Amino acid sequence: MAVGPCTIALQERRVQLVESWSQNVTHLQELLYQVGALTEEDLSLVRGGGRLGVRDSMRNLLDVLHGRGEEACRAFFHVLQSQRANKESESMVAAIPPEGSGTSSSGSGPTNMQEHLTKHKDILGRQHSPVDYLSIRTIRCSSSESSDESCSFTDITLSRCVGYTVPLQYHQHEVAMVGDAFRSQDQVCTFQDVCQSLLSVPAEDVSLLSGVAGSGKTTVVRRLVHEWAKDSGSQKIVLSLSFRELNLLSEPQSLQELLLVHYSHLKPVLPWVIDSQPGRILLILDGLDEFRFPLEFERSPKCSDPERKLGMGEMVVNLIKGHLLPGISILVTSRPHAISKVPPLLVTQLYSILGFSKDQQKHYFEQSCNSPLVASAVWGYVSSYQPLQLMCRIPAFCWIVSTALCDRAPCCLSQVTTTTLPNITRTTPAGSSDSSTSNNRAEEATPTPSTFSSTVPRVMLMSGHVKPITITEIYCCFLKSILVFHGEGHSQEGCSPQCLQEAPRVLREMRPTLRDLGALAFKGLLERRFLFDQADLSSFSLDCSGLSKTFLVEILREDRASLTCQRSFHFIHTSVQEFLAALYYVLQALSGADPFSGLKSAVGVALFPVALHKVLTSTANKLLRPRRLLRRYVKKAFSWGGHHQSGHMDLFCR
Numbered sequence: 307m308a309v310g311p312c313t314i315a316l317q318e319r320r321v322q323l324v325e326s327w328s329q330n331v332t333h334l335q336e337l338l339y340q341v342g343a344l345t346e347e348d349l350s351l352v353r354g355g356g357r358l359g360v361r362d363s364m365r366n367l368l369d370v371l372h373g374r375g376e377e378a379c380r381a382f383f384h385v386l387q388s389q390r391a392n393k394e395s396e397s398m399v400a401a402i403p404p405e406g407s408g409t410s411s412s413g414s415g416p417t418n419m420q421e422h423l424t425k426h427k428d429i430l431g432r433q434h435s436p437v438d439y440l441s442i443r444t445i446r447c448s449s450s451e452s453s454d455e456s457c458s459f460t461d462i463t464l465s466r467c468v469g470y471t472v473p474l475q476y477h478q479h480e481v482a483m484v485g486d487a488f489r490s491q492d493q494v495c496t497f498q499d500v501c502q503s504l505l506s507v508p509a510e511d512v513s514l515l516s517g518v519a520g521s522g523k524t525t526v527v528r529r530l531v532h533e534w535a536k537d538s539g540s541q542k543i544v545l546s547l548s549f550r551e552l553n554l555l556s557e558p559q560s561l562q563e564l565l566l567v568h569y570s571h572l573k574p575v576l577p578w579v580i581d582s583q584p585g586r587i588l589l590i591l592d593g594l595d596e597f598r599f600p601l602e603f604e605r606s607p608k609c610s611d612p613e614r615k616l617g618m619g620e621m622v623v624n625l626i627k628g629h630l631l632p633g634i635s636i637l638v639t640s641r642p643h644a645i646s647k648v649p650p651l652l653v654t655q656l657y658s659i660l661g662f663s664k665d666q667q668k669h670y671f672e673q674s675c676n677s678p679l680v681a682s683a684v685w686g687y688v689s690s691y692q693p694l695q696l697m698c699r700i701p702a703f704c705w706i707v708s709t710a711l712c713d714r715a716p717c718c719l720s721q722v723t724t725t726t727l728p729n730i731t732r733t734t735p736a737g738s739s740d741s742s743t744s745n746n747r748a749e750e751a752t753p754t755p756s757t758f759s760s761t762v763p764r765v766m767l768m769s770g771h772v773k774p775i776t777i778t779e780i781y782c783c784f785l786k787s788i789l790v791f792h793g794e795g796h797s798q799e800g801c802s803p804q805c806l807q808e809a810p811r812v813l814r815e816m817r818p819t820l821r822d823l824g825a826l827a828f829k830g831l832l833e834r835r836f837l838f839d840q841a842d843l844s845s846f847s848l849d850c851s852g853l854s855k856t857f858l859v860e861i862l863r864e865d866r867a868s869l870t871c872q873r874s875f876h877f878i879h880t881s882v883q884e885f886l887a888a889l890y891y892v893l894q895a896l897s898g899a900d901p902f903s904g905l906k907s908a909v910g911v912a913l914f915p916v917a918l919h920k921v922l923t924s925t926a927n928k929l930l931r932p933r934r935l936l937r938r939y940v941k942k943a944f945s946w947g948g949h950h951q952s953g954h955m956d957l958f959c960r
């Protein structure tokens with residue numbers, strides 16, 4: 307609860323207030339409900355089931371307001387002012403502290419404020435409800451006993467520090483940074499702590515949430531919005547936009563236009579709240595690392611007029627600097643390499659996602675697998691191989707691993723033997739992790755084309771032969787799980803052992819589609835695009851028919867971008883986009899082809915002069931054997947990753 311001058315005044319004048327206002331308590335409650343200072347629950351608390359007299363109701367009202375904090379108490383004094391019922395109250399109103407803590411002197415606000423807020427919560431709550439994008443997992447979740455919600459959120463460990471300092475240079479790969487020991491000034495915290503701090507009213511600050519690819523930033527945002535929407539008592543008004551969507555707005559727009567188009571249901575109240583109670587607004591901007599417009603904090607012209615049209619980069623700069631919508635709080639999420647785009651001086655606090663602890667990983671598998679037997683087999687496997695367990699600090703890997711390893715009913719696990727796994731095991735000794743492991747991980751990530759011809763690794767779980775597996779192989783298995791599932795049709799019970807035998811055929815058939823998908827993913831990474839339109843898909847012959855259709859529906863999700871209403875597609879997760887891009891890249895290079903040649907665009911040309919590039923490629927092709935050629939290409943890939951410094955190609959490089 308935020309304590310301020312109005313909270314204190316309310317306590318100090320409690321006796322007088324009860325004396326002067328008890329006869330008006332019902333009317334006061336109604337007004338406070340209308341401006342959103344009280345909720346329905348509060349009203350019934352104040353009324354005490356209709357059994358209380360007016361003085362007791364008034365006392366209850368003051369207690370509830372005090373419990374709600376400074377913003378509610380301030381609203382109360384404004385309501386009194388608007389009533390001007392007696393001199394006593396006016397003298398009290400005169401004691402309201404001056405503006406500056408985020409409230410208005412412009413009256414009690416629009417009518418039906420609370421209804422609008424409730425509607426807004428309904429809409430955002432639904433938009434941010436827990437989802438699992440894969441239908442095979444949704445089927446598993448619905449067949450398991452756990453509820454949808456528990457199926458999709460496991461507690462995660464975070465740290466918090468006041469402000470932040472820009473690291474001089476990232477020597478480490480981003481993925482290796484997850485769960486790192488943090489600096490002494492950082493404080494470990496839970497999701498609930500973050501929630502509490504961001505949803506407290508009023509606040510006026512810029513917070514950053516940093517986390518490596520797949521560490522769960524978007525999930526934290528979804529969960530935060532979901533929790534807020536469920537809390538009928540929260541007076542915060544959350545607005546949430548993603549940089550991915552802002553990328554689509556290439557024409558200048560005014561902030562007012564943008565917000566009112568996006569939140570048309572808030573039209574009657576948003577301008578008033580922005581004007582009078584900005585401290586109630588939390589604006590979430592998700593995925594700074596994906597933003598394609600430059601953020602020029604030094605050079606962008608100052609703009610404090612929400613009606614003026616601005617480029618997206620300028621708009622974000624002016625929001626973060628507090629020129630546009632002064633007084634609101636902002637949460638920006640980003641992969642670590644891109645957080646430095648926001649100058650440290652503007653940042654009040656930095657949250658970093660440290661990932662899943664061992665217990666949290668175990669819990670994740672218990673929730674996401676369809677039976678305790680499978681969950682314990684998967685966890686047994688993951689925990690016995692330290693590099694995999696380290697990677698599973700990242701939730702996206704847990705998701706991939708769980709999809710790859712436990713996506714069928716246990717009957718399938720027991721009926722296939724290890725002899726169907728000729729190509730997916732590796733020689734890295736189990737448990738051979740040490741501090742250097744993470745830095746060496748990139749070397750593990752070289753797949754061979756034969757990776758595609760093996761069946762899924764879930765068989766290892768029951769065979770008793772626990773063997774190490776690379777991250778690349780896990781992703782391959784993830785794809786295979788989807789392919790096999792769709793190749794043979796599916797039912798609630800999962801596919802038959804027969805369908806596992808058919809895996810190689812399905813994989814063979816899908817190889818051209820995977821290549822095209824990989825080329826699209828690769829082109830997207832080079833252009834820093836994560837949303838694609840129908841024309842992009844067509845240019846890579848992704849025609850969405852037959853088997854490829856069902857598969858593509860899983861891997862490429864269709865969206866109507868809410869800011870533009872255009873039909874668009876994105877990979878199920880950015881890590882899958884990066885994996886497919888890398889797979890395409892490596893397979894092209896291994897077969898002696900130039901990974902850029904299949905892109906049918908000017909991207910490669912822009913990065914390397916055409917002639918030089920051609921000469922180099924053909925000479926290299928003649929002189930080098932495929933593996934050496936691959937190594938050379940991988941080096942190039944690393945150098946772009948380094949160049950971009952936004953972390954969006956980290957997994958690709960791995």
Ligand SMILES: Nc1ncnc2c1ncn2[C@@H]1O[C@H](COP(=O)(O)OP(=O)(O)OP(=O)(O)O)[C@@H](O)[C@H]1O
Pocket residue numbers: 458459460461462517518519520521522523524525526593641670701702703705879880881
């Ligand atoms: N707390 C969590 N509980 C359960 N699953 C989670 C959690 N966090 C993340 N996941 C899983 O990991 C996947 C990736 O998470 P998310 O998209 O939130 O990561 P991100 O950090 O936003 O990734 P990126 O940087 O690539 O945008 C989710 O789709 C979800 O399946």
